[in-house]
Amino acid sequence: MSSVTQQPKYHVVCRECPVERLFEDGDEATDLERKHAKETGHRIVVGRVR
Template identity: 85%
Template structure:
């Protein structure tokens, strides 16, 4: 059995509206977090998932 390394994914969720996305790139996830927070003032959570 061979093991393959899985790339991490980044889950972005707004706690105050319906914005929710999954990214392969941490920088893209952070960009959405910053942009959405700046535009709306909403609380965003970014988490790394397998």
């Protein structure tokens, strides 16, 4: 039986527009969150997915 290690992914969703992306890097997810919120004033949610 082989053991596969899954890397965490980060889901970024804007609650006020269609922006939604999946990242493998938490820093990239946070960067999008901050940039989009600063530019638009929208509420952004970032969650770690497996």
